[in-house]
Each structure stands twice: as C-alpha cells, then as structure tokens.
Amino acid sequence: MDGTERALWHPVTGRGLRVHPQTPLTSPPPALAARLRDLGFIDLYVSSRFPARSRWAVLLPQEGELWHACPLERGPGGLPFRATRVHSVSIEIWRACDGRHTLAQIAERLGLSLDDVSQRIAPWTQASVQALQLRGVPVRNREPGLAHLLTRERPAHIRRDEHYADGATTLDSYHQDQITTAENPFDDREITFAHSSERPHPALHNQTFGQALAHGLQQRNIPLAGHVLEIGPGTGALSEAFVAAISPAQYTRLDLAPALLKAQGQRSPNSVSLLGSATDVPLADNSVDLVLSNEVIADLRAAPTVEGWSVQSAPGQTLFNTGAWAMLREVARVLRPGGWGYVSEFGAIDELPQETTHLDHPEVSIHFGQLQQVAISLGLEAELVPVGDLLSANRGALWLSRSSTEALRALYHRHGSRLTAHARTPSQLSLPWVVEGLWWVPITEAGCAPILDRLWALLVHKPHPDGPKTAADTGVAAERD
Numbered sequence: 001m002d003g004t005e006r007a008l009w010h011p012v013t014g015r016g017l018r019v020h021p022q023t024p025l026t027s028p029p030p031a032l033a034a035r036l037r038d039l040g041f042i043d044l045y046v047s048s049r050f051p052a053r054s055r056w057a058v059l060l061p062q063e064g065e066l067w068h069a070c071p072l073e074r075g076p077g078g079l080p081f082r083a084t085r086v087h088s089v090s091i092e093i094w095r096a097c098d099g100r101h102t103l104a105q106i107a108e109r110l111g112l113s114l115d116d117v118s119q120r121i122a123p124w125t126q127a128s129v130q131a132l133q134l135r136g137v138p139v140r141n142r143e144p145g146l147a148h149l150l151t152r153e154r155p156a157h158i159r160r161d162e163h164y165a166d167g168a169t170t171l172d173s174y175h176q177d178q179i180t181t182a183e184n185p186f187d188d189r190e191i192t193f194a195h196s197s198e199r200p201h202p203a204l205h206n207q208t209f210g211q212a213l214a215h216g217l218q219q220r221n222i223p224l225a226g227h228v229l230e231i232g233p234g235t236g237a238l239s240e241a242f243v244a245a246i247s248p249a250q251y252t253r254l255d256l257a258p259a260l261l262k263a264q265g266q267r268s269p270n271s272v273s274l275l276g277s278a279t280d281v282p283l284a285d286n287s288v289d290l291v292l293s294n295e296v297i298a299d300l301r302a303a304p305t306v307e308g309w310s311v312q313s314a315p316g317q318t319l320f321n322t323g324a325w326a327m328l329r330e331v332a333r334v335l336r337p338g339g340w341g342y343v344s345e346f347g348a349i350d351e352l353p354q355e356t357t358h359l360d361h362p363e364v365s366i367h368f369g370q371l372q373q374v375a376i377s378l379g380l381e382a383e384l385v386p387v388g389d390l391l392s393a394n395r396g397a398l399w400l401s402r403s404s405t406e407a408l409r410a411l412y413h414r415h416g417s418r419l420t421a422h423a424r425t426p427s428q429l430s431l432p433w434v435v436e437g438l439w440w441v442p443i444t445e446a447g448c449a450p451i452l453d454r455l456w457a458l459l460v461h462k463p464h465p466d467g468p469k470t471a472a473d474t475g476v477a478a479e480r481d
Contacts, residue, residue, distance in 0.1 A: 057437065074152055168302060194234070195422075231293040256275070384459075
C-alpha cells in the first residue's frame with residue numbers, strides 16, 4: 001500500500017479491503033460497516049460461512065500440494081507461486097469448498113469437527129496465501145471476487161537509460177541488440193493476442209489469427225494481392241498464414257531485429273526479409289499495395305510533445321504516439337494509389353497514452369482517435385474498427401484464465417520447462433500433471449494474452465487522384481454481416 005491507503009485483512013475469512021488511513025473504523029459510515037460485516041470484521045459466525053476456492057490456487061493431488069500465488073510478494077513480472085503441502089483429509093476439505101456449502105455442512109459431510117476443519121483451512125486464508133475465502137452467502141456462478149487478490153501495487157520494472165531520450169521512449173537498441181530469439185519475447189516478455197492465436201482456436205472459428213485477419217480484410221473488399229509489406233512481423237506467424245492463404249506477388253517482412261527476421265524467413269521462405277525501421281521504410285514511393293502492422297506501434301517512439309505534428313492534445317495528456325504517426329507517414333508514402341493499410345495495437349479511441357511499467361522495456365498504449373486524425377491529415381481515408389469485429393471473433397469462446405495461466409507457467413518453470421503463450425481450449429490443454437481447479441473464461445476476460453476488446457485497428461486507404469474520395473465508395477465502410 002502507498003501513503004494514501006492501508007489494507008485490512010481478516011485471517012479467518014481470507015478477505016480484506018483497502019481503506020484511506022483517516023477512515024474511522026470504530027464507528028464506520030453505514031456503507032463501510034455493511035462491507036466490514038460482509039468480510040467478517042463484524043458479527044463473524046464461522047460455521048455459517050461458505051468457503052470458496054480462490055482462482056489463484058490449484059490442487060496437485062498426486063503431489064499432495066496446493067499450488068498458490070504469493071500476493072504479498074508481487075513483482076514487476078507478476079506473482080510468484082509456492083507449494084503448500086496438503087494431506088488426504090485436507091485435500092477432501094479443499095475439494096468440498098465449492099462456495100455452495102457452509103463450513104458446518106462440510107464438516108458434517110466429511111465426519112469432522114468444525115474446529116478440525118477450521119484449523120486445516122487456516123493456512124489457506126492468510127494474507128500471504130489468499131487461496132480460500134469464507135463468504136457470507138453462497139457464491140454465484142463465476143463470482144468475480146474469487147479472481148481478485150489483495151496485493152501491493154505492481155512495481156515498475158527496471159528500465160535502461162537507452163530506452164529513453166529527451167523524455168521520449170526509444171526502443172531501437174532493444175530490438176536490435178536485446179531480442180535474440182523469436183519465441184521468448186512473445187512467450188515471456190510481451191505476449192500479443194496474435195501470438196496467442198498462432199494455432200486454430202474456436203474464438204476465431206478454428207482459424208489462426210493470420211487466417212482470420214485475411215478473411216476479415218477480404219470481407220471488407222480490401223484486395224490482398226500485389227506487393228504486401230508487413231512491418232514488425234514478430235514470430236512470422238502472420239506472414240506464414242498470409243502467404244499460404246493469398247499467394248501475393250511479393251510479401252516483404254520489415255523488422256529491426258535481425259534474430260526475428262531470420263526466424264520469420266524460416267517460417268515463411270517465400271517472403272522477402274528487409275532489415276529496417278518502421279519510421280524510415282527502405283522502399284520506394286508508391287511501391288506497395290497492402291501494409292500490415294499488427295501489435296507493433298506501442299513499441300515505437302512516444303514523446304512528451306507533439307513534435308511538430310498538427311494534433312490536438314487531450315486534457316492531461318503527457319505522452320504522444322509520435323512514432324506511430326511517423327510510421328503512418330511512411331505508410332502513406334509507400335502505398336500505391338488505391339493501396340490499403342491495417343495497423344493494430346492495444347489502446348482506445350480517446351484514451352490517453354499510458355506507458356506499461358511491468359515489461360522490461362517501455363510500451364505505450366495508443367490514442368486511436370489521434371492516430372486516425374494523423375492518417376487523414378496525410379491524405380489517407382481512415383476508419384477505426386475493433387479487432388474483434390474485424391476478425392468476427394466468437395467472444396463466448398473459452399481460453400485459460402489469467403490466474404490459471406500464471407499458475408501453470410510457474411509450475412512449468414519450477415520443473416525446468418516452459419508453457420508457450422498459446423490460447424487453448426480445455427480439450428487442447430495436455431499437462432504432465434493432474435491439476436484440479438483450472439479456470440476457463442471467455443476471451444473477453446483476462447487470459448494468456450491481452451484482452452481482445454483492448455485491441456483496435458486503423459484501416460487506411462490511399463485514394464486514386466481521380467478515383468473515389470470516400471471510404472464508403474471504396475468499401476471500407478461496408479456493412480458488417
């Protein structure tokens with residue numbers, strides 16, 4: 001907690017809350033008193049409470065372990081996990097804590113005393129574990145409170161001086177020197193939605209991300225032939241899918257990281273590697289028919305001023321996506337008249353750009369309203385589309401929750417292995433251990449990658465000098481099915 005908050009924790013109920021240091025607790029206001037009663041700080045009757053398992057703990061019955069997060073040890077990389085030994089009786093108690101039966105009912109069903117059950121669950125309700133909550137009423141299906149932990153604020157990751165220049169973020173050296181493999185950055189450092197969907201998934205109608213994107217662009221009457229340029233192809237999965245799906249005349253992959261270019265070429269040998277910067281594309285004017293840039297521009301320069309761009313700042317704005325704007329200038333230059341561009345990233349239409357502090361390098365969310373404004377000022381027709389809509393995503397499809405993903409990743413790491421950051425359904429997850437308590441959620445909730453609804457796309461079109469002048473005339477604004 002910082003100086004403006006303190007935390008109250010009840011070690012019996014395994015629940016707590018944050019309050020202002022000056023909040024009166026001896027005679028709390030009515031709303032706070034009701035909250036304190038719900039948490040067990042007032043009028044606690046343990047026997048009538050409903051024990052419910054936290055989503056941040058899973059059972060390894062064959063190992064006799066409860067594998068749980070350590071909320072008070074939160075670091076920039078997330079939460080560490082630890083094993084607590086559990087024996088046969090405790091395992092049966094844990095399994096019975098379904099949030100629908102009281103502690104007294106569980107004790108009676110298992111033939112145990114209430115004191116015995118209370119003593120056995122006591123280690124699970126401590127602030128350092130938070131694996132079990134004793135609730136005042138039966139837990140509703142998919143209770144969101146079971147996914148929350150009372151932790152300290154996530155500390156910022158250590159930054160390097162070369163990641164900043166004159167108050168702006170700059171990652172050229174990071175991409176050139178610190179990315180040495182294609183997989184680890186996207187499995188361990190900056191997991192993207194596209195990387196998580198390299199394999200077919202029901203959320204994308206059993207397509208890969210690349211296949212779904214190609215189909216979505218075709219549905220909007222965007223031609224996929226000719227010369228395609230992808231800026232920042234990552235692992236190469238998108239280029240692999242596009243080349244296989246549409247067989248363009250030429251597919252060029254532009255990247256600043258030599259290690260990534262090499263790996264991309266292995267996945268997509270019928271494409272062309274081009275080492276270079278997104279903001280200084282080494283291609284001729286009017287030479288490209290389609291530009292793709294997927295979940296890349298958050299890595300580009302973000303500056304404390306608009307740096308000469310004619311962009312209206314928003315109240316309180318302290319960072320501007322000037323690198324993304326510079327890339328759009330290059331997109332407008334290299335596109336042939338009639339050409340198209342797709343640029344996606346996490347952000348929102350009117351959200352102020354914010355630096356993510358938990359990564360080992362600075363990424364900045366995108367103000368898509370300003371990005372669209374810049375595109376129009378460059379002579380491009382521009383439309384903003386939620387990526388989920390463009391992909392016609394099945395938002396009810398399930399993937400592994402963020403809590404269960406982190407638990408499994410930590411478990412693999414404990415055994416000297418690694419769980420790749422790919423979206424999986426229950427039938428697609430094969431584990432070397434028996435694990436009970438994994439939690440599956442729709443892709444609109446936190447999972448193994450950024451939430452789909454946080455991703456937006458800018459679709460741009462470079463009109464012919466004497467051709468149609470509106471997006472509607474060219475099919476950008478075609479009605480969705």
